[in-house]
Amino acid sequence: MQQPFVLEHKTGHICGRFYAMASPCELLIDTDDMLVAQQLVALAYQETKRIEQKFSRYLPDNIVHQINSAEGNPVAIDDETFKLLSFADTCYQISQGMFDITSGVLRKAWRFDGSDKLPDDSLVQDLMPFIGWQKIHFDQHQLRMPKGYELDFGGIGKEYAVDKVAQVCLQAQPTISILINFGGDIQITRARDGQQPWVIGIENPLNQDKAVKTLSLYHGGMATSGDSRRYLLKNGERYSHILNPHTGYPVKNAPRSVTVIAEHCIQAGLLATLALLQGEQAEAFLKQQQVQHWCMR
């Protein structure tokens, strides 16, 4: 059987690539041992597919599908799902409801395809009663959600996968530095030897054809949230795909893209998303958090 990933020798490291979670996935491995690299990329691929299959709302017969089709009945959950729900709960609390994993239902009204087709307001208003994390009740063993509600881990799934892959790789090879990059969501397992950075290219979301900007990373994680392709444009006004769960409408005056550096990829990803939700005040918010960041407007 053909391998689902490719490996390539680069200067001073090996690069492994595969495609998962609707994104190009890349591992930069600080070794010249092809066998070690192959084992790591295989592990990474396995872990990524496991998470994708478990938490993607597009796939049938997984836990998310069970929850979303339970019609008000309790659903048994495992420890990993409980931890993700607890994380989502913290995000909801600290953002005062702006980060809400039940708001994915709004995609039934909003299609961010670059066109000028705004949804009918009535359509948006019809969906509003089905948004509200506070209506979800869960403990370590089960979850109960009102009928018509939907959970969507899309806002944290990829970052979570990056962090989990980093963990798996670190456990397998604790002495090798590995950079995991899933379409701009990045985690480094440990610093490289000799204070050498990993140099990565990040694309300019405003001009994807243009050459990338390079960045030196030593350790920790990085994530980017933005709407390079996912937006609507009507009468010169740009509607970002970041929706305010309180109104059902896109957040106004949000930066087009926010990149944040933090210890963990998922932490960086949430900071970037919360910054976008701040709209005009995104930069002020990030400055207050004292994290390294870049905003593009």
Add this chain to the structure above:
Amino acid sequence: MQLTQNKNISHALLAASCTLLGVTPVAQAAGNSEDGWKIDTALLLYSEQDRVSAVESVIAASKDFGDQHIFSGKLVIDTLTGSSASGAVPQDKVQTFTRPSGNGQYQIEANTLPLDDTFHDTRVQLNAQWTQPVMENTRVSSGVHFSKEYDYLSLAVNASLARDFNNKNTTVSAGFSYANDTIDPEGGRPVGFSGMVINQGQFSSEDAYKNAFDLTRQDGSDTKSTLDLMFGLTQTINRRMIMQLNYGFSKVDGYLTDPFKVLSVVDQSGTSVNTLYENRPDNRTKHNIFVQGKYAFDSGVADVSYRFATDDWDIDSHTVDSKFRFNLSDNSYLQPHVRFYQQSAANFYQPFLTQADPLPAFATADYRLGEMTAFTLGLKYGMTLESGNELAFRVEYYQQNPKNNGTPLPGQLQQQDLFPSVKALMAQVSYSF
């Protein structure tokens, strides 16, 4: 959400991320790609036995502004005090010399090498350098240099271009620097080969002495320009080894004479009958080749280099320098240093002039242009502190051994030590954060 309530979101998210991933939060924040300023500081004490001592403080700062746009700057302040060999020969009786400024005299005891004790100065040096990529695999760097002493001003600019090939395993570089120095010693620059005017009561007045002294002096300042061209090749041999090969060309024009150096004129018995200010050519062309290899072991680094330099003053020199770094633990190391240096004399070097011979076109008795060997033995201990900052201590012993370049010594000079060794100790503390 209001901004005022946001302050701890980053920390709350870190805690939540750690719970989610089942890991312990690391106390230290993620310092990253575009770290703040990196500051290196160092204090160096240098002391030659019976001669010059110096205190040098260095503060260097660099910052990566992202995308490998790097600024670096350095400020060096050093203070020199003490004596240096004037070039005159020792004698079996007390000698009297006029200070370089013309103001006052100093006496040298019998059988003692004449040292000029008026040597003290403070030097301030400033460097600024900017480096950035210009296209893929190519970097440019340019900088300015400023250095000021009491009687000396140096201004320089430099630029270089480096390009990586072969998957960054090969780097080729080319650069130049141009410096313009202005020299304005107190008391003026001596006229080459003019005799030192020594007031031993033969002048009718202080003014008469002053007039005689001034006749040996040139007015105003003089300049020196230096053009350096450098070509380099760096090659990664394998994961552990890197080699470097450099060629340097240097052309110096202008006032190259040392205004503080003299030569004794001796008679057949080796007795000094006059003291003349030295005179050097006004240009010098140098070439040098430098080869360096660095090898990383599992527990250390070996760094060995060799330099050959030659110039049209006929000074050929060889330098072998080696440093071995032994990692004692993950955060400390010991680094012995051994350096050996050997040079031949300049073609116009002579330890003294003889009364019987006609004056040459150029002459110096500066031992630094004579034949000599030198060596350095050093040891450095460095450690990384818990804060991640680095602290290092270095001690070095340096010895210069000047040699006679084959000049026969007449009369009493055979009883004198014309080529004493110069011994120095250096101690340095450096701290980087």
